[in-house]
Amino acid sequence: MMKKSIRSCTTFLVGKKASIDGSTMIARNEDGGETPNPQKFVVIQPENQPLVFTSIVNGVTIPLPEQPLRYTSTPDADDAFGVWGGAGINSENVAMTATETITTNSRMLGIDPLVPEGIGESDILTIVLPYIHSAKEGVLRLGDLLETYGTYESNGVAFADENEIWYMETLGGHHWAAVRIPDDAYVIAPNRLNIDNFNFESEETLFSKDLPDLIKKYSLNPETNFVNLRHIFGSSDIKDTRYNNPRAWYVQNYFNPEIEQEPTAHDLPFICRAPRKITVEDVKWVLSSHYQNTPYDPYGKGCEKKKKQFRPIGINRNLETHVLQIRRNVPKEIAGIHWLAFGPNTFNSLVPFYANVNDTPVAYRDTPKTFNLNFMFWLSKTTALLGDTNYALYGSFAEAFEQKTMAACRHLQIEADEEVLNQVDSIAYLESVNQLMADLSLKNANELLGQMVATGSAKMILSFPLAD
Template identity: 70%
Template sequence: MKKQKTGSCTTLLVGKKASIDGSTMIARNEDSGSAASNPQRFVVMNPVDQPKIYKSVQSTFEIELPDHPLRYTSTPDASDENGIWGESGINSANVAMTATETITTNSRILGVDPLVKSGIGEEDMLTIVLPYIRSAKEGVLRLGEILEKYGTYESNGVAFSDKDEIWYFETIGGHHWAAIRIPDDAYVIAPNRFNIDYFDFESADTLYSEELPALIEKYHLNPDTDQVNLRHIFGSASVKDTRYNNPRAWYVQKFFNPEIEQQPMDHDLPFICRANRKISVEDVKWALSSHFQNTPFDPYGEGDEKSKSMYRTIGINRNQESHILQIRNDVPAEIAGVHWLAFGPNTFNAVVPFYANVTDTPACYRDTTTTFDISKIHWLSHTIALLGDTNFDLYSDFQRAFEQNTVASCRFVQMNADKEAMEQENIQAYLEQVNEQFADICFKNTNKLLGDMVGVGTKRMKLNFSLND
């Protein structure tokens, strides 16, 4: 395999009755396997762009794709040398997919159903599934069918959504899988571990590979005597989980449910949660940008050095792109899908709304280069993050003002566009113009932020001399 992927990414799901505006939201940080940048683009895949035969780069997997694919947004790698890696998108039926969350497993299930070197992986999933589904549940069934037939070489979690439902899907061994419908009034925070816990095979809100219950029974895989907990059966409970995974779930649950006392290393933090308030896009972005603020574990905080490096943060230098895929219920279907997007480390960027019902995307998001080019938002955002990290206390107020101003300005444009869009003769062309406005707001504000940071930072340079000193 050419592109190596270590434990990375963080997923956050919000049901329509848990959100502030009645929308469904599936969100994820796409993190690279190392601190080295892995440039991302934001594109639209029109039906003519979709291949008839799909061939994987990471494995020998090959599949003939159905006719009549749907149009969809996507956030692939800037270079296709290692494959497409579509990662996130909303199709023209207003179905969203984020793929994937790298998850853990254990030797018991891998001994029964080994991973398949010639199977599918994160590289492939969005491209071979999203253009062919018209509901979140259809996404689960299509991915499950492909997985059972071809197998997979890695363990992953995948989320699907439409205007009514969110489904979360996890691969199990080489050929098996399980999925659960997230309750409308619930949220989920899913780090890099097997996440689904309590599972009812008789429920209408669960789906799974046909032989999964029998497999658990036949091979004595369930360590519990009184429940079916898929995390216990198929997941890990390692020391690494206590440092790398569990604390991320703990901190987000602490943010949405501060009234509940939990511990950061706990292996049994709940999967399905209900917040003490309605959740907004801004809340989701804050959670995906978080770094254990107001705890001893914040790398930018006042804890001792051991505490500040104890747990893996959600906002991290390896954030490459972050998306919030929102399907709204209070507007017409033509403008319901919004692909919120940010490039670079999340602590230093802003998430921008883009209407999904378009045929093209703004150039500064679409044409990301594989080498540094500050005229592209991916590279500009990384520059901001690198400078901001050198003195967080000095630059953080500038960043907070930038993020608030950028999102507020985009929301104002979006509010007016929602009112005007349905009156347009060509809705897609109009929405593409609005998306250009969003990109322009973010690009100009990010440049201004860089200028402000350079201005204040230059005064702190050590190459400073005064005759009065």
């Protein structure tokens, strides 16, 4: 198998009654390995979607339905190891983020082993998103593909339309389960099996058809009176206490500080409700977080052992971050917003790109495989690299840059929302607005880098007082 290293991401979901404006939001940091692995932002047209999909990873061949939809996507700039579409919104305003790498256990893998010749993260967006017209339909299509072809890895996938969010997890090679996220709830899902309490009789759940019988046949449930999928299929090991659970703890503490929990606890809840409405800025903040105001902040003042104890959400391996927002009470032409930021989240900013377009700005679309500061991925990577050398010195610059960029882009968005219906060609108009936002973001990021270089030059070790 031509397979890249597993991508250890963080997913965040917000129901329509939990968000400040009534929109649904599904978001994720796509994290990679230690090498940069540049990303790009593109639109896939129906005529460019194959009739038969063949995976570069393992050669699995899958016939695809006719009449695919147009969709946005955030694939790798280097497609030698597969597409890795990542996330997108299709022309029916259905959003999909794929995928969150999760864990399982030997009990389930002994019953239903992973399938080396099956489908995986590299393929899933391409073979699902262009063919669905609702979030629930996305779960059913992917579920059918999993049961037919199997998968070679364990993953979590989220779908959203203007009314619903569904979160789905794979269980072994062919099995899966999904839950409709309550409208008034939020979810933080790190790299573990996240779904906990599950009702097979509910209309708010979906699952592979033989899953209840499989649990009973193989005596998988450690409980007597209820079903908890995390207890049945999850790992709950020492790695989770350092790598996964603390991320959920920190986000839940941010929105619900009144609840006392331990960062290493395995049974942190899956479905959560905040006492206030959640904004896009909130989502970006938690997906950029690194345990601020705790002893575990790598940039903080705690002891070195505690500063390295837990894996943060904002990390050097952030490749891209998306917030897929499906807005309500606006014309369908402007309902889908593909918020996007490239690179490590401590030194970048989300940009609210309209999804109903035929093309994307060059600085985001044509990311080269090698370093080039004219493209947003490489510019963001550079500011983060320099910023990491002295966060105390540069951090305030990054905060000002992010607020300045998001405020300016929001202003452009407000104007465009009001003007778009007066346009003869709404798609061309939205593309021009996206270009303005991309230009603004690139300009501000260049100014940020220049400010950091100017300030940091005076702090270089190779310095000596000027002669009198």
